Amino acid sequence: MDQDIYGVHRWGAELLTILPNGHIGLRNPMNPDHSAVDLVKVVESLKMRGISVPMLLRIEDFLGYRMKLITDSFNEAIKSLDYQGSYRGVFPVKVNQQAQVIDRIVEYGRSMNFGLEVGSKPELLIALAHRLSSEAVIICNGIKDSEFIQLALMSQQLGFKTILVLESPKELELVLSEAERLKIRPNLGVRIKLTHRVSGKWATSSGDRSSFGMTTTQLVDVIDQLRTRGYLDCLMLQHAHLGSQIPHIIEVRKAVKEACTFYAELKREGAPLTYLDIGGGLGVDYTGEHKSDANSINYSLQEYCTNVVETIKFALDEQNIEHPYIISESGRACVAHSSMLIFNVLEVTRYDSPHPVEISEDDHELIRNILEVESYLTELRLQECLNDLCYYREELRLRFRTRQSSLRQLAKGEQAFLYMIHRLKQVANQCEHVHEELKRSLEDMSDIYHCNFSLFQSLPDVWAIDQVHPIAPIQRLNEQPTRHGTLSDITCDSDGKIDQFVVATGVQRTLPLHEVAEHEDYYLGVFFVGAYQETLGDLHNLFGDTHVVTISLQAQREDGFELLHEQEGDSISEVLSYVEYDPRTLMNAFKSVVEEALSRGLIDIYQRREFIHAYKESMTGYTYYED
Ligand SMILES: Cc1ncc(COP(=O)(O)O)c(C=O)c1O
Incomplete structure (x- = not known):
């Protein structure tokens, strides 16, 4: 099979490939000359060590690469546009708080002056236990009590560049009284509410009705209070979170432009701002379609950075305002790529059967009718055949319910129906074009692959907001899949299913899959799950955290990797x-x-x-x- 039917090369970009043996290969983007590492070999090798599926596999090279790519892309835009300020990347801790992830972000990020964004006291405690570069900032967002504020202020004395972003005039009062008590000049920011509303799944985190940030009236109030109380010179940052997974680049431009208008106005008011923080929003192309859609984006990373830098430069040059540091709090784009969930298939339920049925003299007429459909089963009459099959089966069921037919006859009729569906699918598979209605009916009769994972624990956004992640078998990609199926998880909940899949031609309701042999370990991988999924998960049916393994790719080694860290999944x-x-x-x-x-x-x-x-x-x- 020379076709990449899952679109691995489209969405997997420079990180994933298909090896000649049909296995998924993990490319090392930091060392592009190294050969790709065989993912099946990694999983098998971990299994030999006693680490079984389901497991979350983190590839630290992918994380480092994405951070570098974001920083390099901003730096390149800054250079090519002759922008006078610098870029400061900030990782929002809420996107993945796991110690292994934060430790690596801090370690990799030190040379890039990467900082952290925190939105709660526990997240601030995490940030303060790390050694950031002296140029890196800690952005404190969210609703803060005096304990939070006190800790943030004290951290300034330890040399952290901690900036308290005011969310409301009420918060200002708390901050100033703590600052006065501790005799510290606070590093302050203001979070503004942009009027521009972006599209996508997170539209409500932008615009008038967004929960965070100040209205213009509140902003003016805060400026006046800062001036009156002698703290306006502490205001160094303006923050506006544009939204998450912004699908269209024009929306980024419009929102950034509006943020610049606020920035210029605040400067005019006398605030000595030096940081412009545009929050999150840089999307991930989960489907590889490169289009403006909830699960895709119509821009590249370089395009995003160039658009942001250019918009800020033009807007501020017009008003003769010095170029600020640009901060982006890109969480998803930083970590999503670095983790994948790997699990095995436990069982398959088929809604068709390859086994023909022998008809006998005594069998019910309706069973005969079902099997006779074969005599006119052609490409042109597919829908008619399906209609007839469903009608005859329903009639037989009706006879059973009214006790005119026996259990054995019904069972034989059902078997005849499944065989004919198998034949119908065979003919449909040969067709160049299948009508939408027929296609949907056949999808409703696709297989169910029962898999060893919990949707609620490991992929909460798939359950809650219909997030689409690319999913593919990690082996047999050189073999034409002959089945189509949806995935069902191990919980006893009918919601625990996946029925949206990325393939090379877009998104569809079933996933092409291979026939699974009895004792075969057939593994599926769900990719790009490093953002948000790990801590939003819950304990439905008491399925706990999966095993988590962090590796670095080492193509020269026998099994292709070095095991950096292993976190055993929850025990019962x-x-x-x-x-x-x-x-x-x-x-x-x-x-x-x-x-x-x-x-x-x-x-x-x-x-x-x-x-x-x-x-x-x-x-x-x-x-x-x-x-
Ligand atoms: C204030 C803030 N910053 C950054 C982010 C991260 O956004 P993203 O993951 O889209 O980069 C969020 C998430 O919604 C946020 O609320």
Whole structure:
């Protein structure tokens, strides 16, 4: 098969490829001369070490690469447009708070003066435990109490460039009283509410009705208070979060231009601003379609940076205002690419059957009718055949419900129906064009691949906001898939399913998949899950965190990687304690149940031992399906 039907080369960009053996290859963008590392080999090698699927695999080279790419692209735009200020990247901690991720962002980011954005006290505590470069900023957004403010102010004395971004006039009062108490001149910012509203899934984080930021009336009030109380000279930053995953580049330009108008006005008011913070919004092309759509973007990274820098330069040059530092809080674009979720397929439910049915004299007429559809099954009459099949089957079901047909006859009729659907799909697969209605009906009869993961734990945005992530088998990509399916997770919830998939031609309701042999480990990868997914997840059915492994690509090594860190997934006793069960109390309660069974003669003394041992073992086990 020479076709990339999943579009790996489209959305996988410079990070993923398909190897000649049909496996997904992980490219090392930091060392493009190195050969791509075989992802299946990585998973198998981790399995040999005792780390099973489902697992979240973090590739640290991808993270470092994305940070460098964003910084380099801004720097290049700055240079080519002769912009007089500099770029300061800031990672919003909420996008992925995991210690391994933040540690690496800080480490990589030091030479690029990367800072951190925090929106709560715990996030501030994380930031203050890291050694940032002296030029890097810590942006404090969100609603702050005096404890938060006090800590942020004290950190200035430790040499951190911590900037308290005022969200409201009320917050100003708290900040100034803490600053006066501690005798510190605070580094201040103001968060403004832009009137421009962007499109996409996060439209409500921009415009008039956005939850954060000050209205113009509040802004004027804050400026007046700062001036009156002698703190206007502390105002160094203006912040406006444009939104997240902005699909259209023109919206970025318009919002940045409006931010510049505010910036110029604040300068005119006498605020000595030097930082212009444009928040998040830089999108990820999850589908690789390069179009203005909820799961794609119609611009490149370089284009985004050039547009931002150019818009700021033009807007401020017109008013003779010095070029500020440009801060962007790009979270998604920084980390999404670096993680992938890998899981195995446990079972497949098919809605067709390749096994023909032998008809006999005594069989019901309707079963005969179903099988006779074959005699006129042609490309042109596909819809008619499907209509007839559904009609005959329904009639047979009706006979069963009214006790005019037996269970065995119904079962045979159902089997005949599934066989004919199989034949119909075979003919449809040969057609160049299948009508939309027929296509949808066949999609509704696609396979269900039951998989070893929890949507609610590992892909919460897929469940909550229909986020589309690219998904593909990580093996057999040199083999034509013969099935189409949707994915169902391991939870007992009908919502735990995925039915939107990226393929080379766009997004569709089913995923092309291979027939899975009985003992085959058939792995699927969900890509670009490094942003937002890790901490939004929940414990539905008490499926806990998966194993998490961080690796760096080492093409010269036998298995292609170095294992940097392993975080074991939640054990059963851990998830039980999250919902306030004490594993020891549970154990004792089970022991008394077993003891009672023994005293009633239901089990013998050896079984007692065995049952208690099995319970104990389960407590320390993984919450997911294990071989
Ligand atoms: C204030 C702020 N900054 C940055 C971000 C990160 O946005 P993104 O992930 O789109 O870069 C967010 C997320 O919504 C945010 O609220």
